[in-house]
Amino acid sequence: MLEPALRADARRNLDRILDAAAEVFAELGPDAPIDEIARRAGVGHGTVFRRFPTKDALRAAVLAARLEEMVAFAGELLERPDAGAAFDEFVMYAARCCRRDRTFFEGLERCGEQFPDVARGKQELRDALNKLIRRARREGHVRREVDARDVGALVGAAIEASMYTGRPDAWRRYVRIVLDGLRS
């Protein structure tokens, strides 16, 4: 980044804001009030708006960071010899991400193509996941017509489902049901 080196206090506050935003969005969903984020970051809300012109921009920044992590992890899994296990592991990992942050999935859709970082992250994640799927398919571990979008959607759905039912521990079971369904 070619930002002209943020002043030390500004840098610190920016980090705090990002952390707080991730936390608050995760807890309260994508419509969480900015004031709550500022409060938790120990900062006036004017400070939030100087860094991020709109709430959408802040959401996008949080999402982009998370996407980057996921892409990196998917890359690691592509090195694993057992394609089926790698696929399953990624799905479980993605499920945990969705679980930690119910904003994640909904946010991805909302941010549309408006934010280049998010758009790029989405594309990279899809590409990586598609590679995992193709490998797993060769081993008969995933049924034909399924692709990254489908898997993403269904996993997100399973997590939301486990929230809805008031059985937050059911998520593993639900993800496994979906994995079985994906097999054929």
Add this chain to the structure above:
Amino acid sequence: MLEPALRADARRNLDRILDAAAEVFAELGPDAPIDEIARRAGVGHGTVFRRFPTKDALRAAVLAARLEEMVAFAGELLERPDAGAAFDEFVMYAARCCRRDRTFFEGLERCGEQFPDVARGKQELRDALNKLIRRARREGHVRREVDARDVGALVGAAIEASMYTGRPDAWRRYVRIVLDGLRS
């Protein structure tokens, strides 16, 4: 109901409000503004509030009506000889309901136990669905530990998922994947 016979105009407006509410909630989600409902019903919003003291109450009325329909349909399916097919058909029917109205599932959770009509409808639906599941299980059509809550949540979530992905036509495929997963 022992309401002392609504005046003709009042009755007409009440019906319009309920229709409009169902339509608007379906389109805009459970946070849809009351003003929009009033506008579509061709009525001032004061009129809406006289019938339903809060937005929650209006939502509850819409939900209760829908639940009643679903319970009736489940009852019919229990007469069918082929338990597996009946179960599948109910799931597809429920999916169509969720699809028509994205408020439906989320609304059910929000309305908690606050509204007796909704609570009763939920219970009746769960009971009926559990009967369908038990019958289907005897035919090996549904795996062990699954119950009505699980099925409802997974189906609802699968529908939402198909919306998110920007592939609104994928819902049949997703529901089928879930059904396969439920089989074992």
Add this chain to the structure above:
DNA sequence: CGGTAACCGGACTAACGAGTCCGGATAGTC
């Protein structure tokens, strides 16, 4: 240290949506 550019926070505006209320209109009754 002192000067200055950058930063901070909170008071402010504007928009929006839920719920209240009352003056005027209307349906039903005799």
Add this chain to the structure above:
DNA sequence: GACTATCCGGACTCGTTAGTCCGGTTACCG
């Protein structure tokens, strides 16, 4: 057709939240 209980709609209040702005403060650099 007139009377009255009921209903209607829109103007109003109130609370919430996104986004703006500026007076005061603080970190960096020489």
